[in-house]
Amino acid sequence: MESTNNEVAHEFRFFKAYKDGRVEIFYNTQKVPPSTDSVTGVQSKDVIISQEPAVSARIFLPKIHDPTQKLPILFYIHGGGFCFESAFSPMFHKHLTSLAAEANAIAVSVEYGLFPDRPIPACYDDTWAALKWVQSHSNRDGPDQWMNQYADFDRVFLCGDSGGANMCHNLAVWVGSDGLPEVKVAGMVMVHPFFGGLAVDDEMWLYMCPDNGGVQDRRLRPPSEDLAKLGCERMLIFFAEKDHLREVGQWYYDELKKSEWGGSVEVVEHEDEFHEFHLLSEPEGEKALDLIRKFGSFIKQN
Incomplete structure (x- = not known):
């Protein structure tokens, strides 16, 4: 007979929880140190946002041709189902190197708290703390010299994929509600955004967020206000045509268009592709490169 310690209470897409309280994440995340890319010349380094809770970031600086030029800030939140992946993983390190080079932007990739060590809403709070850390440099006397010297605080872009895109939305709501003095959030880029939608994904998110508002929680189903x-x-x-989150992404877009938000929204869809294809299945493929180019072009428009 199976031991009580091995009895599974819940099993989701990314993890299972045992009746004794243990959680087993199905994916291991590797990490690589910061470096200088030999092809693009993009440099990276790691910074500490806060000690307690532990929040950090990897900053990417493109090759500098004019030291007096100020660069847009690409504030990036990685995906990973709120429970795995890292700003320091090989996949996201490479992706942010490419984005920083293509957009000619200084990128701040946030390492936020993950379930189960830090259940939701830790990730939302951590990314807000990281954005406030960016803001702390707006008078050119913040803790990081790259940010002080090169960052343009009138051109901040909130960017993220999957669950990271969901967090970007929530940051944009907080910015619109509470403001971010001396900083202008010029735009937002959401790649294959997560807003629940499938019953199994809703249940997983609700389980990771013990203090939740049910399936209509405003972080899952953003209301018009x-x-x-x-x-x-x-x-x-x-969007990716065959993404399991494609339908709920369309719902978000439709609700956004019906709302009283006064901004402009552009959509790019890659046909015959799946969720996170540009990171997981064909990062060197033409469609992945197209995503990088359009991402960079959007940021360069300002």
Whole structure:
């Protein structure tokens, strides 16, 4: 007979929870150190946002041709189902290197708290703390010299994929509600955004967030009043035709268009592709490169 310690209470897409309280994440996340990319010249380094709770970030600086030029800030939140992946993983390190080079932007990729060590809403709070850390440099006397010297605080872009895109939405709501003095969030880029939608994904998110508002929790199903508050003027949403989250992404877009938000939204869809294809299945493929180019072009428009 199976031991009580091995009895499974819940099993989801990314993890299972045992009756004794243990949680087993199905994916292991590797991490690589910061470096200088030999092809693009993009440099990276790690910074500490806060000690308690532990929040950090990897900053990417493109090759500098004019030291007096100020660069847009690409504030990036990685995906991973709120329970795995990292700003320091090989996949996201490579992706942010490419984005920083293509957009000619200084990128801040946030390492936030993950379930089960830090259940939701830790990730939302951590990314807000990281955005406030960015803001702390707006008078050119913050803790990081790259940010002080090169960052343009009138061109901040909230960017993320999957669950990270969901967190970007919530940050934009907070910016629109509470403001971010001395900083202008010029736009937002959401790649294959997560807003629940499938019953199994709803249940997983609700389990990771013990203090939740049910399936209509505003972080899962943003109400029209939140959409109207979004603190940015432009948005770019990437869809993948065969993404299991495609339908709920369309719902978000439709609700955004019906809301009183006064900004403009652009949509790019890649046909015959699945969720996170640009990271997981064909990062060197033409469609993945197209995503990088359109991402960079959106940021360069300002």
